[in-house]
Amino acid sequence: MEHLFTPYKIKGLELKNRVVMPPMCQYSVTKKDGIANEWHYLHYVSRAIGGASLIIIEMTDVDPDGRITDYDLGLWNDEQIPALKRIVDACHEQGAKVGIQIAHAGRKAEDAAEPVAPSAIAFDETYKTPRELTIDEIKEIVEKFRLAVRRAVKAGFDTIELHGAHGYLIHEFQSAYTNKRTDDYGKELAKFGKEVIQAAKSEMPEDMPLIFRISGKEYVDGGYGIKESIELARDYQAAGVDLFHVSAGGEGQIAAHGRPGTHAAYQVPLAREIKHTLNVPVIAVGRLDDAVLANAVIGNEDADLVAVGRGMLRNPYWTLEAAAKLNKETNFPAQYKVSFPNVGK
Template sequence: MLDLFTPYTLKGLELKNRVVMPPMCQYSVPAKDGVATEWHYLHYVSRAVGGTGLIIIEMTDVEPDGRISDYDLGLWSDEQIAPLARIVEACHAYGAKVGIQIGHAGRKAEDAPVPVAPSPIAFSDKYKTPRELTTEEVKAMVEKYRLAVRRAVEAGFDTIELHGAHGYLIHQFHSPLTNRRTDEYGRDRTLFGAEVIRAAKEEIPADMPLILRISAQEYVEGGYGIEEAIEFSKVYREAGVDLFHVSSGGEGPIGAAGRPGTHVGYQVPLARKLKEALGVPVIAVGRLDDPAVADSVIGNEDADLAAVGRGMLKDPYWALTAAEALHKMIEIPKPYERGFAVRR
């Protein structure tokens, strides 16, 4: 039977276990120019020491005004490559593989003087009203994604994740709530995402899997649900996505009636439905901090990989402590062996 510590291979990506650290923005104060800092180095490398199989670095943006805040990372400049490459190399030394999430905040770019979006619709009355991108600007944005992916490959990442969830730019294009365009990118709301995917595939090695994070359900009146998500994901699969990272939410004010449950694993059924409908591997995420819950996601074949976010913010050695709790034999860094009852 499969479990959380069964190795996993997808194309040329070989993982020692199925534990994923999902992308979580650090909003690190020194990162004013989008360059990874010593904080980022310590943050990610400590999770590699802690036994994580796949670390996905936080949303890294394709242009300065595409960041959620001015303290987020970027890959719009060659100067940003070397600090990320340093992180990748160090994580590799401890047996972890490393991905990076490439994205653009669109209308949710809080520090942009004038955010851009598919349509001029503000996220809420506390956000700026974005400027609608022209058709030519949308095409130019695809190329910005391409160049960011090219730089990520140069930095040595093992996989690339595109951010198509949580109300950010790709999500804004495929959601009927935020895309009211009349041009080709409005008539086909998946066109922008598909073009970004194809551009990314042209930049990455043939054996490197491409991940897309999606919101499989919107918790807002008039938003889409899992059936619509399956349909647009079919388009993205055909464009070249190898692995879907299945989350939810992120668009519009979330009313009490539509708020996602606070129970553990509330997004796992969405991951399973997408996996079954598309016949593709998926990452499940959302309140999987309990090792037994994360292990059950793999053992029950709800998903191929399990992402643990808040649990890893609290404990950089979550994978090691999870292995101990589940009585799994894994490699413990020698200086730490005396602290664990389970060791190889």
């Protein structure tokens, strides 16, 4: 039976276990230039030492005005590549593979003078009202995604994740709640997402898997549910997505902030539905900090990989601790083996 420490392979990506560090914004860029700094280096490399098999770098944006805040990472120019490559190389030395989440915040770009979106609808009363994108501008943003992915490949990343969840730009296009357009981008809600996927694939090596983070359910009146997200995922899979990272929320209330609740594994049913309906690999995420529970998600075939967010923020060595708790063999750093003398015996 597969478990949390069973290796996993998808296309050319080979992982030593099923533990993923999901992208979590650090808001720690100091010069507002989008360049990773020493905090990002220490933050990510420590989780590689701590045993995670796949580390996904936080939301990294394709345009300066596409960031949530001015303190977010970017990949809109080549000067941003070396600092990310340094992180990737160091994580590789510790046996971890590294992905990066490429995104545009859309109407949730808090520091943009004029945010943009599919339709001129503010996120809430505290946000600026965005400007509706023209078709030419939409094409320009797709091109910015393509060039950001090209830079990510140059930086040595092992996989790319596109952010189509949590109310950011791709999500805004795929949701009838936020997309009120009457042109082709409104008539076909998956159109923008598919174009971004195809642009990303055009820059990726053939054996590099493409991950797409999707909100499986919006938890807002007038928003979509699992039935609609399965159809979106079907279109995205046909466009080239290899693996779905299944979260929830993002329009109105983000699910993890109170709706539908924050009980353990509350998003796993969404991941399971997408996995088994489409026969596609998925990453489950959402309150999976307990090692026994995370292990069960794999063993019960609810998901192929498990993302541990807050648990890994609290403890960079969550994966090593999970191996000890489950009594599973893993690649403990030689310097730390004295602390885990009986694991796997």
